[in-house]
Amino acid sequence: MNTLVIDKLSLSYGAIKVFEGLDVEFPSGSVTAILGPSGCGKTSLLNIVAGLIQPDSGRVIGNKDLGCSYCFQEPRLLPWLGARDNILFALSRFSDTKESERRADKALEQTRLSQFADAAPPKLSGGMRRRLALARAFAYPSELLLLDEAFASVDLKQRIDLLDLFTALWSEEPRTSLLVSHEIQDALYVADRILILSARPARVISSFEVPLPRGKRKYGSGDLLVLEEKLYSLILS
Amino acid sequence: MESNRIKDTVYSAAGIIALLTAWEIASQSIGSSLILPGPFEVGGSLLRFGGEAKFWLAVLGTFRRVLTAFALTMVLGSTAGVAAALSRGIDRFIAPLLASIRATPVLALILLAMFWLPSDSVPIFSSFLMAFPVVFTSVKAGIAAVDKELLEMALVFKVPKLRQLSMLRIPSASMHFLSAMKNALGLCWKVVVAGEVLAQPLRALGTGMQDSRLALETSEVFSWAIVTIVLCGISEFSLGLLYNRARLVRSPQESDQ
Numbered sequence: 001m002n003t004l005v006i007d008k009l010s011l012s013y014g015a016i017k018v019f020e021g022l023d024v025e026f027p028s029g030s031v032t033a034i035l036g037p038s039g040c041g042k043t044s045l046l047n048i049v050a051g052l053i054q055p056d057s058g059r060v061i062g063n064k065d066l067g068c069s070y071c072f073q074e075p076r077l078l079p080w081l082g083a084r085d086n087i088l089f090a091l092s093r094f095s096d097t098k099e100s101e102r103r104a105d106k107a108l109e110q111t112r113l114s115q116f117a118d119a120a121p122p123k124l125s126g127g128m129r130r131r132l133a134l135a136r137a138f139a140y141p142s143e144l145l146l147l148d149e150a151f152a153s154v155d156l157k158q159r160i161d162l163l164d165l166f167t168a169l170w171s172e173e174p175r176t177s178l179l180v181s182h183e184i185q186d187a188l189y190v191a192d193r194i195l196i197l198s199a200r201p202a203r204v205i206s207s208f209e210v211p212l213p214r215g216k217r218k219y220g221s222g223d224l225l226v227l228e229e230k231l232y233s234l235i236l237s
Numbered sequence: 238m239e240s241n242r243i244k245d246t247v248y249s250a251a252g253i254i255a256l257l258t259a260w261e262i263a264s265q266s267i268g269s270s271l272i273l274p275g276p277f278e279v280g281g282s283l284l285r286f287g288g289e290a291k292f293w294l295a296v297l298g299t300f301r302r303v304l305t306a307f308a309l310t311m312v313l314g315s316t317a318g319v320a321a322a323l324s325r326g327i328d329r330f331i332a333p334l335l336a337s338i339r340a341t342p343v344l345a346l347i348l349l350a351m352f353w354l355p356s357d358s359v360p361i362f363s364s365f366l367m368a369f370p371v372v373f374t375s376v377k378a379g380i381a382a383v384d385k386e387l388l389e390m391a392l393v394f395k396v397p398k399l400r401q402l403s404m405l406r407i408p409s410a411s412m413h414f415l416s417a418m419k420n421a422l423g424l425c426w427k428v429v430v431a432g433e434v435l436a437q438p439l440r441a442l443g444t445g446m447q448d449s450r451l452a453l454e455t456s457e458v459f460s461w462a463i464v465t466i467v468l469c470g471i472s473e474f475s476l477g478l479l480y481n482r483a484r485l486v487r488s489p490q491e492s493d494q
Contacts, residue, residue, distance in 0.1 A: 050393050068393060076390040080408045089404055090394040140394055 003028050004049070004066065004176055009058035011024050011044060018188060019042050020201040021058065025089045028143075031170065031177040033187030035235060043178040046146045049178065067142035067178060071150040075133035076123040084108060084117040087136045088151065094141070107135035110172075111165055111236030124125075127158040131165065138169045146174040151186055163189050167214060184231045189219050194227075206234055274456035282456045283463065291445075296464065298440030299429060302357075303472075307365035308427045309419060313365075314372025319407070321373070322380035335370050343367055347432045360432030360443070367428045368421040368481025375420070379386045380406050422476055428468035 004026040011018045015058060018041040026032050026152060034042050047053040049063050050070050074098050077086050091100040111131040121129055130150065151162045154203045167190055171175065181187055187194045189208060196206040208230070222228070258275045264275035284479050286292040321328035347364055350359045391401050407414075433443020442465050449457035 052389055052392065070393045072386070072390065072392070074386065076386050078387065078405060078408070081404070089396065089400070090390075092396045092400040092404075093394070105252075 001065070003062060004178075005060050005061040006045070006049075007061060009045075009048065009060070010056045010091075011041070011048065011053070012084070013206055019055070019058075020203075022201075023046050024195065024204050026034050026176055026178060028176050029174050030192040031179060031190055032193045032195060033179045033191035034188055034197060035181060035184065035231065036076050036194045036202060037199050037235070038182070039108055040084065040197050041202040042197065043148050043180055046070070046178060048182055049144070050146055063144060066144035066202060068144045068146065069137045069140040069142040071127070071133050071137040071145070071147045073148045073152070075121070075129040077129060077132060077136075079121050080136075082118040082120055083113055083124070083132050083135075083231035087139045088131060090136050090140050099163075100139075101181040102140045104135075110169055111135040118124070127154050130154060130158075130162055132171065134162065138173060143175050145170075147177065147179045148180065148233060149180060151181070151183075159183075159186070160182040163219065166190060171214075184228060184235070187231075188215065188224050188228060194231065196231065206230075219231070271453060273457055274459060278320075278456045279459040279463065280453075283460045286457075287439050294440045295445050296468070297441050298321060298438070299433065299442040299465075300468070302360050302429045302433070302441070303364070303475045305426050306361045306368065306429055307422055309361070310368040310372050310421050310425065313418070314369045315376045315414065315419070315427075317369075318373045319380055319402070322406075323402075326419035328377070332390045335373065337368050341366075343428055343431060347428075347435050348392075348448070350432070353437055356436040357439040358405055360395050360429040360441070361409030362437065364425045364428035364452060368424045371424060372417040375413045375417035376410060378409025380419075382413070383409045398427045411483055412480075415476070415483055419476050419480060425475055426465065426472070430465050440473070 006022055006026075008025045009019045009022040022045075022166045034045065036042055044053060048055050049060050049206070050068050078089060081089060087104040087107060088100055091103065094100050105114070105117075108117055111134060113128065113131055113135060115158065116124060116128065121132065124132065130153075134150065137147070137150075147166075151159050151166070152163065163186060170190075179187070179191060191210055192214070194208045194210060195204055197203070208219075208227060210227065217223060238338045260273075261275050261277075264270070267273045269277055270402055317327075317331055341362065347359060347363045352364045353478075356364055371403075387405055388401070389408070391405055396405075430441075430443040430446070433441035434447045435443075435448060437444050440463055444456055446461035446465075449461060
């Protein structure tokens with residue numbers, strides 16, 4: 001797996017400078033959580049990596065080799081297709097239909113959605129739609145996974161369930177993952193590394209390795225209290 | 238829910254009765270069935286028509302023309318609408334033709350078509366030309382109004398263009414498409430019958446209407462018109478059912494899961 005490199009990235013929306021020569025690297029096979037104030041450009045960064053936005057200057061190295069899967073802020077599911085067909089739609093580019101179906105079925109099973117394979121998204125609850133979006137992201141073969149607040153808008157229990165599902169799916173098929181979030185606890189629970197971005201124009205103000213192995217962490221347990229306090233103080237300042 | 242449906246039916250029935258009463262009163266006051274025959278007289282000629290093979294052949298003939306015009310309009314209008322939504326060049330290329338058709342009065346179109354085509358095809362051609370812009374515009378708008386976030390998703394997952402069209406863009410335009418069908422069908426009925434009145438093809442409601450007018454059989458003219466209205470209403474109603482069904486499939490009520 002290759003490292004994903006953001007090299008001297010600049011982006012403006014009119015007079016608003018979002019990035020001005022941003023440099024950052026994402027080690028291969030790691031989960032990096034990106035935290036920062038609202039509007040600092042976290043989603044824009046993911047969209048640039050995904051190729052949805054063209055930067056004014058600078059480049060992203062490695063994203064094309066890695067192939068890219070994306071779990072969006074909203075589940076972005078086709079309401080007229082069943083859960084399984086939604087996953088298969090995302091896998092349309094692959095000619096091996098049998099393999100795509102196998103991956104779709106496996107992802108549905110892993111996210112406990114097998115019995116809802118034919119259900120259209122409007123028939124699913126918010127949490128199930130989130131699980132389906134996660135299933136789709138992992139069913140899509142890639143070495144790069146972008147997650148934009150993929151665990152938001154659900155209650156705490158479902159949030160932890162989604163985070164656990166992510167960890168289980170990721171452990172089976174590790175990918176270089178960029179996780180944008182507003183929740184420090186989410187970052188501490190699943191990330192290998194946490195980046196803190198400043199307000200616009202965004203730059204990396206701090207980067208931390210999460211010391212405890214992922215399997216030994218408990219959500220909100222306070223095991224990483226020192227790091228947690230540092231993160232809070234950085235974000236609040 | 239059920240009581241609302243009963244109320245609606247009662248109001249609709251009352252509306253029909255009020256209309257028939259007003260018609261009868263107007264007919265009585267004029268006192269000439271040549272100018273305005275009453276509903277009973279028209280009902281009588283309708284019953285008489287029902288027993289004549291000529292009438293049913295006319296109904297079938299008009300139905301065939303409407304269906305042909307409708308099918309042509311839907312196929313070509315939708316194809317052109319999809320193409321124009323996906324390509325600005327095609328959109329610009331079709332724009333002058335569309336503007337000319339829109340600006341042409343329906344009667345002028347029928348009269349011109351009578352120079353070029355056999356009488357049987359005039360109503361089909363005129364109807365197709367009148368309904369084409371309706372379908373084109375609606376389908377184009379539907380395809381263009383596709384959810385941008387879903388398109389982004391398809392882009393990230395590198396979904397092939399053809400697959401995007403068949404699974405995302407076209408289904409997303411389905412409500413526009415059904416609405417275009419409904420409008421086009423109504424228009425096809427009206428223009429086909431108008432075309433028949435002028436072009437006088439064999440076995441046609443419009444021809445029957447014109448023949449009755451020339452014979453000063455006003456009640457028969459009314460009967461032909463009523464048959465046209467009823468047939469148009471039935472086909473629009475059937476499409477309406479399809480429309481409602483599609484809407485239910487698109488946005489089923491959220492379950493409690």
